[in-house]
Amino acid sequence: MTSTKVEIEFKNLSKNVNYLNQIIDKEVEVLAVVKANAYGHGSVEMTKALIELGVDRFAVATLKEARELIDAKIQCYILILGSISESEILEAVKNNIVFTIYDLNQLNFINSLKGETISFHLKVDTGMNRLGIDVDQIDETIRTISNNSNLNLEGVYTHFAESEKEESNFTKGQIREFNKIIEKYKSSIKNIKFFHMANSSGIINYPDSHLNMVRPGILMYGLAKNPGDKLSPVMRLKSSIIKIRNIDKGETVSYGRDFTAEKDIKIAVIPIGYADGLPRFLSNKGYVFHNGRQCRIVGTICMDLTMIDITECADAKVGDEVIIFDDSLHTANDIALAIKTIPYEIVCGISKRIKRVYL
Ligand SMILES: Cc1ncc(COP(=O)(O)O)c(C=O)c1O
Secondary structure (H helix, E strand, O other): OOOOOOEEOOOHHHHHHHHHHHHHHOOOEEEEHEEEEHHHHHHHHHHHHHHHOOEEEEEEEOOOHHHHHHOOOOOOOOOOOOOOOOOOHHHHHHHOOOOEOHHHHHHHHHOOOOOOEEEEEEOOOOOOOOOOOHHHHHHHHHHHHHHOOOEEEEEEEEOOOOOOOOHHHHHHHHHHHHHHHHHHHHOOOOOEEEEEEEEEHHHHHHHHHHHHHHHHHOOOOOOOOOOOOOOOOOEEEEOOEEEEEEEEEOOOOOOHHHOOOOEEEEEEOOOOOOHOOOOHOOOOOEEEEEEEEEEEEEEOOOOEEEEOOOOOOOOOOOOOOOEEEEEOOOHHHHHHHOOOOOOHHHOOOOOOOOEEEEE
């Protein structure tokens, strides 16, 4: 009997990384994004697998996520992309974790620290209007960094706002602007190792944005839009039937009683609910699969349980496997489309209580 579980298919990860390596130049460094528990796939396991595949630089969102890798005794280059407080900066410096300076106040803080060399990347905002110093603050950052030999500016980066659009003038504008910014930094500060801007869709759609480092996330997990069939989703989500019952015409199913059987049907209960990350919005709308046969979700998805219509599955029995999403028949992308969201939200939302099985 299978309980609810996530299966992680390393073969697919390897295929996706191969594809990545085909579309970037050999000289381009990969900074693999393993934040948010590697988009729900398990950051420790994915980082170890990616190291086996030749990747040796990783990006996380927070110091806590960086610590998870360090606590697992993984030795690699780690860059924190996101939020970091002053006390966290001190801890990052002590532990050789590279972090992002995305605000002048932070730069002034590290400029005030005495003693050790501080390695960091600087993020410049070119249109996302999220983290990053403004373009008109660049000169000030150059002055500060040039005057303090303890400040080791290891990378300068920016982030795309809509690189998933294949022909975006805005994106082309961000690339043009960032190239000018790169020249400014290069002409004033020696030995900046990395310049980067491309996330997955940037890597696929805008080859001139690869610079000397790229930051793939969803591409590695096999859920980026890509030409042809070059990527395969790494995550599959499966559950199993724990109870079968007959529902007479006119009976209702689940909370709120907003499903009424129009004829006699047979339903199965599967032990997965919205607390596991199955979006409640799929209630009465979504599908799962039993032996390749599509079974609609009936009634409201509960916190831990969901009911499905198995009337057409004559052979269905307790213990049978049910596929919520997989890497071919019905992917996290299909679920995302059905509820008008992005596959990121589906895989990141799969809760930690579901066991990950690595294949
Ligand atoms: C700064 C930054 N770079 C790269 C990525 C990776 O994005 P993607 O998963 O689209 O490749 C993210 C993800 O949110 C990000 O915030």
